[in-house]
Amino acid sequence: MLALSSFLSSASLRRLTLILACSVPAVLLSASCASATAFQGCSVLDVKMPELIEAEWDTPIPEIEDKANDMTHFYEEAAALLRGRRKEPIRIAFYGDSNMTMDFISGELRRSLQLGYGDAGHGYVALGRPWSWYKHMDVQHDVDSGWISYTVSTNRAPDIRYGFAGISAHSIRPGAVTYVATAPEGSPVGLTAQVFDLYYMKEPGYGTFEIRADRELIHTIDSYAPVPEPAVFRFTLPDAAHRIEFVSGPKPVRLFGVTLERARPGFVVDSLGVGALNCFMQVKQDRAVVVETLRRRNYDLVMWLTGSNMWNPGGHPMWMKDLIERHREALPGRSILLMSPPGFIDHVTDTKTHWRMKQVQKEKRDIAIANKTAYWDLQSAMGGEAVIAQYYKKGWAQWDLVHLRQEGGAYLGRRIHYALWMGLKKYLEKNPEAGCARKTGR
Secondary structure (H helix, E strand, C coil): CCCHHHCCCHHHHHHHHHHHHCCCCHHHCCHHHHHHHHHCCCCCCCCCCCCCCCCCCCCCCCCCECCCCCCHHHHHHHHHHHCCCECCCEEEEEEECHHHCCCHHHHHHHHHHHHHHCECCCEEEECCCCCCCCCCCCEEEEECCCEEEEECCCCCCCCCCCCCCCEEEEECCCCCEEEEEECCCCCCCCCCEEEEEEEEEEECCCCEEEEEECCEEEEEEECECCCCEEEEEEEEEEEECCEEEEEECCCCCEEEEEEEECCCCCEEEEEEECCCCCHHHHHCCCHHHHHHHHHHHCCCEEEEECCCCCCCCCCHHHHHHHHHHHHHHHCCCCEEEEECCCCCCCCCCCCCCCHHHHHHHHHHHHHHHHHCCEEECHHHHHCCCCCHHHHHHHCCECCCCCCECHHHHHHHHHHHHHHHHHHHHHHHHHCCCCCCCCCCEC
């Protein structure tokens, strides 16, 4: 007679074993039985894998490496949301360098998650615009000439205060305008928003600014404070299309960015791209400002796709350790995922990925292991050695053989979603009750 395990998946067998073992008087139930009893009213979660974008160089998508189980928080929250038991958005921070400033990779990840599981809003947009190519997908934003756009990389602020995203806007005249607006008609996501969090700086020399919604004044904010401190101001509007303007007063003001969300479950992906970014630049910020603004943003998952600008193998582990510690201070227990950088080449005829990117690929994995974070090899997921040449020939990458066009970014964004869901499915096989114990709420 064949064993019962021959006919059941590991998840189903575990569930059945727990239920049978717990079919005893309540006074004898252990803690594990209590959770199993709760799981009896919670169905097995079937995670639908996202559809991939195909290319002739397709390679198998590598799994997320997570020996320390650092992705547990994200998987638990994702399972709760997919079960309908989490009612607020899951927030993902996605740091990157110039390949992220046009939101192609992060934008496709956002679209894929939101079209499948709910559009909870665009997320964070910096209110400075340091480069003409800093332009997010499925949202509208710009600044006029009355602002200095500071960044941690190319135009650093004297006081090194930018908030967690590394970009800020500093007014230099009264009446200067920076704005964000929901996506234009025809966009697949981001068409409405209702909950807005403005991140800004309060200081002794700073003054007032106005918030205008759809051309109407709705708030006047005084950014004076006796000592410097970051602040967040939340305001709500009907869930509809909006244009939000921030208008400076007579004295200078410093604005970091604003989030656009909806009061509903779903996913939010904050694209935190800064041109020429590396981890050394990220740690050269006011630590207290970074930690406090991160704490207010309340991410569930923080991801880094950096390394293309990291040429110091000695400093790399030290600076990344500092960055990880800052995020864990602000977001204890939250998931962190490091990615290898995209591979680039010097010439279209090259047959090997640039040696330094292969070195950083190894450094990122070592850093993840040393700091007990998760790691994903995006470089391999791209398609192999010197594959950026094929992206370029297909029109998916730019002539410099470094920067992706929207099609190349979408290809990788979809593969990131797939890798996250591979990890989620694997987690659910071992923990079929994931997301069940949570009471309906956050």
